Amino acid sequence: MLEINNLHACIGTKEILKGLDLTVNPGEVHAIMGPNGAGKSTLANVLSGRPGYIVTAGSATFNGEDLLALAAEERACRGLFLGFQYPVEIPGVSNLTLLKAAINARRHHRGEPEMSPVDLLAWVREHARRVEIDPKMLSRGVNEGFSGGEKKRNEILQMLVLEPTLAILDETDSGLDIDALKVVAHGINTLRSPERSTVLVTHYQRLLDYVKPDFVHVLAAGRIVKSGGPELALELEERGYGWLEQAA
Amino acid sequence: MRSRNVIAAEAAQSWHALFDQIAASLPSAAVRRTALDGFLATGFPTKRIEAWKYTDLSVLAEAHFAAPQTTAHPALHPLQGATPVVFVDGVCAQGAELTGSELPQPLDGVYALNTAFAATGLKLEVGRGVTLPQPVHVIACRSGARTATTSHLCHHIQLADNARADVILESMGDGEYLGTDTVHIQLGSGAQLRFFHIQASAAAATELANTQVEVGRDAHFEAYSVDVGLGLARHDFNIALCATGADADLKALSITDARAHTDTRVRIQHRAPHGRSRILFRGIAADHSRLVFDGLVRVDEGAVKTDSDQRLATLLLSSHAEANMKPELEIYNDDVRCDHGTATGQLDPLALFYLRSRGVDESAARELLTLAFVTRVLEAVPLPALRDVLRERVATSLRTALARAVSTRQAA
Numbered sequence: 165m166l167e168i169n170n171l172h173a174c175i176g177t178k179e180i181l182k183g184l185d186l187t188v189n190p191g192e193v194h195a196i197m198g199p200n201g202a203g204k205s206t207l208a209n210v211l212s213g214r215p216g217y218i219v220t221a222g223s224a225t226f227n228g229e230d231l232l233a234l235a236a237e238e239r240a241c242r243g244l245f246l247g248f249q250y251p252v253e254i255p256g257v258s259n260l261t262l263l264k265a266a267i268n269a270r271r272h273h274r275g276e277p278e279m280s281p282v283d284l285l286a287w288v289r290e291h292a293r294r295v296e297i298d299p300k301m302l303s304r305g306v307n308e309g310f311s312g313g314e315k316k317r318n319e320i321l322q323m324l325v326l327e328p329t330l331a332i333l334d335e336t337d338s339g340l341d342i343d344a345l346k347v348v349a350h351g352i353n354t355l356r357s358p359e360r361s362t363v364l365v366t367h368y369q370r371l372l373d374y375v376k377p378d379f380v381h382v383l384a385a386g387r388i389v390k391s392g393g394p395e396l397a398l399e400l401e402e403r404g405y406g407w408l409e410q411a412a
Numbered sequence: 413m414r415s416r417n418v419i420a421a422e423a424a425q426s427w428h429a430l431f432d433q434i435a436a437s438l439p440s441a442a443v444r445r446t447a448l449d450g451f452l453a454t455g456f457p458t459k460r461i462e463a464w465k466y467t468d469l470s471v472l473a474e475a476h477f478a479a480p481q482t483t484a485h486p487a488l489h490p491l492q493g494a495t496p497v498v499f500v501d502g503v504c505a506q507g508a509e510l511t512g513s514e515l516p517q518p519l520d521g522v523y524a525l526n527t528a529f530a531a532t533g534l535k536l537e538v539g540r541g542v543t544l545p546q547p548v549h550v551i552a553c554r555s556g557a558r559t560a561t562t563s564h565l566c567h568h569i570q571l572a573d574n575a576r577a578d579v580i581l582e583s584m585g586d587g588e589y590l591g592t593d594t595v596h597i598q599l600g601s602g603a604q605l606r607f608f609h610i611q612a613s614a615a616a617a618t619e620l621a622n623t624q625v626e627v628g629r630d631a632h633f634e635a636y637s638v639d640v641g642l643g644l645a646r647h648d649f650n651i652a653l654c655a656t657g658a659d660a661d662l663k664a665l666s667i668t669d670a671r672a673h674t675d676t677r678v679r680i681q682h683r684a685p686h687g688r689s690r691i692l693f694r695g696i697a698a699d700h701s702r703l704v705f706d707g708l709v710r711v712d713e714g715a716v717k718t719d720s721d722q723r724l725a726t727l728l729l730s731s732h733a734e735a736n737m738k739p740e741l742e743i744y745n746d747d748v749r750c751d752h753g754t755a756t757g758q759l760d761p762l763a764l765f766y767l768r769s770r771g772v773d774e775s776a777a778r779e780l781l782t783l784a785f786v787t788r789v790l791e792a793v794p795l796p797a798l799r800d801v802l803r804e805r806v807a808t809s810l811r812t813a814l815a816r817a818v819s820t821r822q823a824a
């Protein structure tokens with residue numbers, strides 16, 4: 165599904181990703197952990213097509229297609245979803261307007277007719293209930309005045325509504341209370357299927373208690389320096405990153 | 413430069429001829445002639461005059477204008493459920509007009525033209541305690557088919573104590589013309605007027621509007637100004653909060669594209685205690701256009717407990733577009749709460765990426781964000797039918813402006 169080889173990426177003249185390799189197969193859940201500033205968000209941003217990053221070497225393919233050659237919206241229409249570490253507030257564009265535009269953009273891409281407004285509203289409301297977002301909030305500006313936790317739940321709502329085949333969730337678990345964490349984890353698990361994959365960027369084992377990963381990777385200084393199974397996360401919780409950074 | 417604003421002898425002659433043709437036989441001819449002479453002596457304003465710093469009309473000094481040949485006008489669409497009043501080229505075509513004996517309040521500067529020439533306009537008097545059951549929709553349509561024309565309207569809106577009304581004033585046209593509209597508004601104690609001004613001038617047009625408002629005790633003046641014209645438009649609002657508890661709330665939005673030039677100048681004077689005023693402006697300038705918003709709130713010595721706020725913001729869609737915002741406060745007592753702020757910017761790149769990351773293509777994302785910028789004004793429009801119409805018109809203007817912006821970017 166996702167194949168990253170020797171990826172190097174810079175912001176300005178500063179190299180952040182320094183030869184990163186990662187393979188994600190259909191149906192898998194990968195967790196990426198690592199110290200602050202290691203390049204986790206940079207990886208997520210480069211994969212989703214955020215402007216401002218320069219890829220200087222390496223490749224990334226998504227279902228065999230060169231991901232890096234596509235515009236951000238084209239990646240999204242092909243089934244990629246980025247859950248933002250810091251979701252953006254957009255006053256004046258309602259959550260519903262965004263979801264409507266996003267759903268119909270995908271349908272347009274697949275050559276399907278637009279979803280009827282009635283069906284669309286029902287579809288969105290059903291998922292809003294699942295992530296415990298008050299339907300009234302749907303008519304508010306995107307993330308406008310949302311609390312930290314509400315913003316993260318809103319990212320999950322968008323993910324559920326858009327049904328991506330590959331979701332990259334950048335610290336969607338940060339800043340959540342226990343109940344919200346369960347809601348978010350449940351949302352992620354709902355989408356799990358043999359055709360869909362998830363990449364979780366996280367600092368905490370507690371999310372992985374609810375969403376069991378197939379693989380855990382440590383990203384340090386712009387590279388994956390160690391990969392393992394779920395037990396690696398537990399080991400990191402105990403030992404920190406020092407021993408790995410020295411090895412890198 | 414200096415000599416240009418003086419009306420050329422030839423042009424002055426044609427103004428006199430025009431006066432003899434259409435205004436000499438009107439009531440108050442002497443007042444009108446004095447106004448015309450006053451105008452011809454000072455000429456069209458230039459940038460040297462502080463109030464016209466951003467809008468130079470001196471190019472009109474040598475122009476010859478004819479009386480319009482009132483013929484056909486484009487299809488007009490009065491708002492559903494509203495009482496239509498239609499003026500075509502300065503002549504009433506439908507609805508309640510000003511009675512002939514009404515003496516226009518003399519104005520000076522370029523608006524003296526209105527005093528000299530305006531023969532008609534809306535005359536609305538709402539009696540004590542009466543609520544007008546439906547909005548009045550005034551449409552002023554102008555044309556300058558073969559020659560440049562000039563036409564003028566003078567409206568009066570008077571609400572007695574505790575009266576309520578909604579008035580929509582819409583101007584439009586095609587071809588080359590110079591139009592002036594003055595609006596005299598008086599609100600008695602506790603009266604409430606919701607006033608909507610929509611300007612959709614043609615590219616070769618000059619539209620000058622002057623709205624004078626006197627707000628009485630605990631009365632409420634709520635104004636919505638929407639400029640989507642392509643020509644040169646200037647709107648002066650002079651609002652006086654004359655008695656205790658008077659309130660003025662102005663929300664304005666301007667979208668300028670191509671070579672449009674829109675200049676809004678608001679003067680709010682707090683003359684009495686416990687007054688409240690609000691100004692909210694959103695402007696979007698595209699292509700080679702220019703927009704100006706100059707807002708002054710003046711608080712007199714006796715106007716204690718004044719509460720005033722002014723928020724201006726513009727968005728530039730092109731590096732050739734220009735925006736000037738000038739919020740000013742003049743305060744003559746210290747028992748007040750007054751604030752203002754301005755912001756000029758481009759679309760938030762992070763918001764743009766957020767939308768694109770959800771699959772929305774770049775041009776649609778730009779459209780959403782541009783529209784979002786003016787949403788606070790649009791969504792505040794209290795008449796749902798009008799709000800829908802305005803939403804559509806604003807969206808259309810923005811779409812055209814954005815499409816032009818894309819093709820210019822690609823050509824560059």
Ligand SMILES: Nc1ncnc2c1ncn2[C@@H]1O[C@H](COP(=O)(O)OP(=O)(O)OP(=O)(O)O)[C@@H](O)[C@H]1O
Nearest residue numbers: 175178180198199200201202203204205206207249
């Ligand atoms: N616009 C920028 N200009 C310069 N450096 C930047 C910019 N954005 C990020 N960086 C740097 O890139 C490095 C990687 O940042 P990134 O956000 O990818 O880290 P991260 O692994 O996600 O960290 P965290 O766990 O704190 O979220 C950091 O050193 C950061 O300071």
Ligand SMILES: [Mg+2]
Nearest residue numbers: 204205206249
């Ligand atoms: Mg990060």
